[in-house]
Amino acid sequence: ACSKRGGAVPAGKSGIAPWIPVVGLEIHAQISSNSKLFSGSQVQFAAPPNSLVSFFDASLPGTLPVLNRRCVEAAVMTGLALNCSINKKSLFDRKHYFYADLPAGYQITQQRVPIAVNGSLSYSLCIDNKMSQMVTKTVRIKQIQLEQDSGKSLHDDTRCQTLVDLNRAGVGLMEVVMEPDMCCGEEAAAAVRELQLILQTLGSSQAVMAEGQLRVDANVSVHHPGEPYGVRTEVKNINSIRFLAKAVDYEIERQIEELENGGTILNETRAFDSKLGCTVPMRDKEGKQDYRFMPEPNLPPLILYDTKSLPANMNHQQVINIDWIQERLPDLPSVKREKLVEQYGILPEHSFTLLNEDGLAEFFESVVKQTQMKPKKVIGWILNDLLSYLKQHSLTVKESPVSPFLLADLLNLLEKKEISSTAAKQVLAELWKGEGKTPLEIVKEQKLELLWDQKELEQICQAVIDGQENE
Amino acid sequence: AALKDGLRSQVSAALKEGRVTPTELCQRCLALIKSTKFLNAYITVAEETALKQAEESEERYKRGQPLGILDGIPIAVKDNFNTAGIETTCASNMLKGYVSPYNATVVQKLLDHGAVLLGKTNLDEFAMGSGSTDGAFGPVRNPWSYSKQYKEKSVPKSHSKDEESEWVITGGSSGGSAAAVSSFTCFAALGSDTGGSTRNPAAHCGVVGLKPTYGLISRHGLIPLVNSMDVPGILTRCVDDAAVLLGSLAGHDPKDSTTIQDDFKPFELPNLTDVSKLSIGIPKEYHAPGLSSEILALWSKAADLFKNAGAKVVEVSLPHTRYSIVCYHVLCTAEVASNMARFDGLEYGHRSDVRDSTESMYAATRREGFNDVVRGRILSGNYFLLKQNYEKYFVKAQKVRRLIANDFGKVFRSGVDVLLTPTTLSDAAPYTEFIQEDNRTRSAQDDILTQAANMAGLPAINVPTALSERGLPIGLQFIGRSFQEKQLLTVAKWFEKQVQFPVIQLEEVKRHDSGVFQHQKSASFS
Numbered sequence: 001a002c003s004k005r006g007g008a009v010p011a012g013k014s015g016i017a018p019w020i021p022v023v024g025l026e027i028h029a030q031i032s033s034n035s036k037l038f039s040g041s042q043v044q045f046a047a048p049p050n051s052l053v054s055f056f057d058a059s060l061p062g063t064l065p066v067l068n069r070r071c072v073e074a075a076v077m078t079g080l081a082l083n084c085s086i087n088k089k090s091l092f093d094r095k096h097y098f099y100a101d102l103p104a105g106y107q108i109t110q111q112r113v114p115i116a117v118n119g120s121l122s123y124s125l126c127i128d129n130k131m132s133q134m135v136t137k138t139v140r141i142k143q144i145q146l147e148q149d150s151g152k153s154l155h156d157d158t159r160c161q162t163l164v165d166l167n168r169a170g171v172g173l174m175e176v177v178m179e180p181d182m183c184c185g186e187e188a189a190a191a192v193r194e195l196q197l198i199l200q201t202l203g204s205s206q207a208v209m210a211e212g213q214l215r216v217d218a219n220v221s222v223h224h225p226g227e228p229y230g231v232r233t234e235v236k237n238i239n240s241i242r243f244l245a246k247a248v249d250y251e252i253e254r255q256i257e258e259l260e261n262g263g264t265i266l267n268e269t270r271a272f273d274s275k276l277g278c279t280v281p282m283r284d285k286e287g288k289q290d291y292r293f294m295p296e297p298n299l300p301p302l303i304l305y306d307t308k309s310l311p312a313n314m315n316h317q318q319v320i321n322i323d324w325i326q327e328r329l330p331d332l333p334s335v336k337r338e339k340l341v342e343q344y345g346i347l348p349e350h351s352f353t354l355l356n357e358d359g360l361a362e363f364f365e366s367v368v369k370q371t372q373m374k375p376k377k378v379i380g381w382i383l384n385d386l387l388s389y390l391k392q393h394s395l396t397v398k399e400s401p402v403s404p405f406l407l408a409d410l411l412n413l414l415e416k417k418e419i420s421s422t423a424a425k426q427v428l429a430e431l432w433k434g435e436g437k438t439p440l441e442i443v444k445e446q447k448l449e450l451l452w453d454q455k456e457l458e459q460i461c462q463a464v465i466d467g468q469e470n471e
Numbered sequence: 472a473a474l475k476d477g478l479r480s481q482v483s484a485a486l487k488e489g490r491v492t493p494t495e496l497c498q499r500c501l502a503l504i505k506s507t508k509f510l511n512a513y514i515t516v517a518e519e520t521a522l523k524q525a526e527e528s529e530e531r532y533k534r535g536q537p538l539g540i541l542d543g544i545p546i547a548v549k550d551n552f553n554t555a556g557i558e559t560t561c562a563s564n565m566l567k568g569y570v571s572p573y574n575a576t577v578v579q580k581l582l583d584h585g586a587v588l589l590g591k592t593n594l595d596e597f598a599m600g601s602g603s604t605d606g607a608f609g610p611v612r613n614p615w616s617y618s619k620q621y622k623e624k625s626v627p628k629s630h631s632k633d634e635e636s637e638w639v640i641t642g643g644s645s646g647g648s649a650a651a652v653s654s655f656t657c658f659a660a661l662g663s664d665t666g667g668s669t670r671n672p673a674a675h676c677g678v679v680g681l682k683p684t685y686g687l688i689s690r691h692g693l694i695p696l697v698n699s700m701d702v703p704g705i706l707t708r709c710v711d712d713a714a715v716l717l718g719s720l721a722g723h724d725p726k727d728s729t730t731i732q733d734d735f736k737p738f739e740l741p742n743l744t745d746v747s748k749l750s751i752g753i754p755k756e757y758h759a760p761g762l763s764s765e766i767l768a769l770w771s772k773a774a775d776l777f778k779n780a781g782a783k784v785v786e787v788s789l790p791h792t793r794y795s796i797v798c799y800h801v802l803c804t805a806e807v808a809s810n811m812a813r814f815d816g817l818e819y820g821h822r823s824d825v826r827d828s829t830e831s832m833y834a835a836t837r838r839e840g841f842n843d844v845v846r847g848r849i850l851s852g853n854y855f856l857l858k859q860n861y862e863k864y865f866v867k868a869q870k871v872r873r874l875i876a877n878d879f880g881k882v883f884r885s886g887v888d889v890l891l892t893p894t895t896l897s898d899a900a901p902y903t904e905f906i907q908e909d910n911r912t913r914s915a916q917d918d919i920l921t922q923a924a925n926m927a928g929l930p931a932i933n934v935p936t937a938l939s940e941r942g943l944p945i946g947l948q949f950i951g952r953s954f955q956e957k958q959l960l961t962v963a964k965w966f967e968k969q970v971q972f973p974v975i976q977l978e979e980v981k982r983h984d985s986g987v988f989q990h991q992k993s994a995s996f997s
Contacts, residue, residue, distance in 0.1 A: 064726060293858075
């Protein structure tokens with residue numbers, strides 16, 4: 001793995017020159033839309049097999065693609081959020097290969113001129129696993145292209161047959177290509193995590209990896225400083241961000257070991273085996289495939305406009321105005337974080353954690369609104385107590401038995417010095433049970449009130465001392 | 472009403488006035504189809520559904536609410552258009568038995584206008600060919616082979632050879648549709664035109680064949696050969712009828728992203744009398760090698776006809792014409808290779824019994840399902856699309872295509888309204904002679920005069936002009952400006968009136984068409 005943020009891995013066992021790992025990513029994000037990229041059939045996860053297949057999706061002869069406006073908007077939004085240049089004219093192409101889940105024998109994609117190019121993505125990492133020191137890195141975005149998803153094929157070895165489900169065939173994808181600016185699994189994971197947050201904020205993709213809405217392929221190679229890049233391998237079949245980091249790091253180590261033992265790296269595709277924690281060569285992909293790219297003749301060039309170039313008499317339903325979309329972009333995660341830091345005086349690393357957990361930032365802000373406790377103190381309760389409890393019990397913020405109202409209520413008691421912080425933690429533990437009691441009720445029940453009356457305190461102390469004497 | 476009547480002038484009126492009913496019309500056509508079965512023009516005859524449609528049409532006429540001129544009119548459709556519930560085969564083993572769940576847009580439009588769909592017509596497999604001889608259901612015979620005009624002129628052969636073997640081809644690939652219209656089994660038919668596939672058989676069968684501007688009529692549901700050149704074609708017995716069909720078919724289709732957005736207004740053709748404002752261009756490159764002296768003479772005569780009537784007739788040049796065949800070959804095969812990739816036996820169509828692996832199933836399915844012509848084009852196309860060849864062939868061909876289109880643009884900008892050219896190099900060849908050369912060679916030869924219009928996306932029409940020395944039809948072609956079908960058809964109609972192409976004299980038709988007035992006889996052009 002990367003060490004010291006320098007990017008180079010120290011010398012291997014044989015003590016030769018350090019290795020520089022190079023990691024690039026190809027990310028496929030399923031577009032969040034009602035219907036598919038070129039046809040009107042519905043987009044839905046886990047529907048009965050072949051229940052969402054239009055004539056076009058099944059490649060019935062004579063059917064033609066019709067471009068889905070929403071998918072184009074999603075791609076433009078994403079391109080703008082990633083600081084890309086949006087190509088006002090982009091083209092569609094056919095990429096040919098034969099496979100059971102590709103009914104037409106070709107995929108419609110954008111190989112020659114994609115919809116967006118030359119962007120960048122900033123992401124942050126913590127050094128040495130502590131949340132105290134964060135460093136910001138940038139990865140260049142080569143391009144974003146619109147393309148069709150394929151169907152799914154399930155191999156049934158017992159009956160020697162392949163089952164094909166075309167529900168997913170034709171769903172819109174945005175392929176985001178990240179240049180090889182990363183150097184280890186952690187960087188790759190952080191970059192993808194940030195992309196995921198951006199996509200979710202935009203709404204252009206729900207980007208849930210577990211549901212196949214975000215798929216990542218990693219391109220990995222190693223070389224010595226000053227030498228040309230090494231042969232790269234492509235690692236596929238990565239099902240979570242955690243596994244992404246593992247897969248990349250494993251592959252880097254594997255390549256280093258191979259090369260140091262005098263071997264060579266094959267330009268091949270490998271699959272990540274999550275059970276074994278290693279990459280293995282993939283059976284089907286042998287040699288370089290010639291996809292015989294050809295322009296898609298049934299789709300005219302995609303023309304996008306901005307306010308300057310928008311013709312006066314255009315039917316608004318037929319055009320997309322890039323400036324209009326730009327103006328309506330929501331605050332991206334980086335902006336949101338800045339605002340949180342500025343508004344509430346919390347630390348940058350706090351803002352990362354808040355945004356990293358779905359709903360946590362909203363929870364925090366809601367509590368802050370309802371309590372007199374300063375945000376700088378509230379944040380501790382959110383990140384340490386609430387979050388760790390949720391993690392322990394594998395709950396999402398939405399599923400929290402303690403609502404912002406309840407927590408705010410509790411924190412107010414603490415702030416008013418009606419209870420001690422130790423007592424507060426005790427109350428919180430009780431609140432987790434979700435029995436519907438208010439913090440005040442619990443305090444009274446367990447007699448956790450702080451006493452401020454001097455006389456009362458003296459009486460209690462005296463009673464204790466007296467009690468001691470009797471023993 | 473006579474089966475030979477024009478739609479607008481006579482049949483429609485007859486239907487409206489009740490002199491003939493849609494059912495009668497339909498029955499007569501169906502009977503004629505049966506008695507001309509030897510032409511092999513139809514792959515599927517949809518008798519039941521046709522009669523039902525005729526019945527429904529009759530109801531509408533009774534209520535005095537016909538849907539329009541096409542209501543109750545029997546139509547045939549080339550078998551590469553999707554027709555819901557009726558087999559669509561493309562004359563290929565790959566789609567034998569394939570029943571599509573949807574109608575092509577043009578088919579739907581015809582049905583919405585009340586037309587009666589008689590059946591699906593024969594073609595070269597997947598529309599690849601210029602003879603309608605290379606389909607899985609056998610070749611189509613030109614009705615003129617059995618005409619009095621041809622039989623009178625044909626040199627008597629030795630007794631052992633019967634007339635069977637001397638039948639001539641229809642041309643292609645929309646031969647079935649052309650034969651169907653020519654033999655009066657329907658009033659109009661849909662064809663397709665990629666390199667001349669509507670105009671070529673129209674010329675050989677003595678009917679009007681219209682290739683509209685690319686983007687005017689929807690291709691949704693037309694099983695594609697070359698997506699960037701295909702258009703649905705219209706075959707009728709007179710130019711007015713072609714205008715009627717065009718009016719019901721043209722216009723933007725949201726399902727076809729290559730159709731233009733502009734509104735289309737159906738038009739009636741004026742009866743042009745004054746051609747003095749017209750400028751006719753004669754492209755010298757269309758005096759192609761192999762052009763028969765007969766057709767050359769006819770072409771010249773036609774030019775004179777315009778000149779004598781006061782039109783401006785000028786020689787023009789389309790310098791890149793001679794590259795169009797090679798260019799077409801590259802682009803066509805490349806698109807074919809791509810379009811045919813979907814035929815893998817998985818979702819529909821033929822599937823081989825070979826099951827060892829998916830790949831072997833694909834390979835066997837495609838070997839069994841496609842004929843040599845299709846497979847040959849797929850292989851060529853894939854070759855041109857290989858990464859190392861793409862620039863050299865495909866991109867180069869696209870550039871040459873641009874040059875060919877520019878040639879036309881230049882000529883039309885110089886003031887020429889319409890171009891006049893031959894449609895074919897000669898009249899229809901006997902089948903036995905035609906099959907001496909392979910499909911590729913024939914296509915390369917026969918497409919030369921029609922192909923460039925597809926490259927440039929321009930509208931073009933074949934108008935039957937005169938009979939050859941062998942008693943077979945010869946047609947001439949008019950090529951117009953983009954989306955100027957009205958002007959093109961107006962000129963074509965004027966020319967049609969001047970030449971008075973003779974009516975085919977078929978025994979079978981005489982028998983079925985008893986007792987009513989015939990289309991007026993007129994002096995033949997030559």
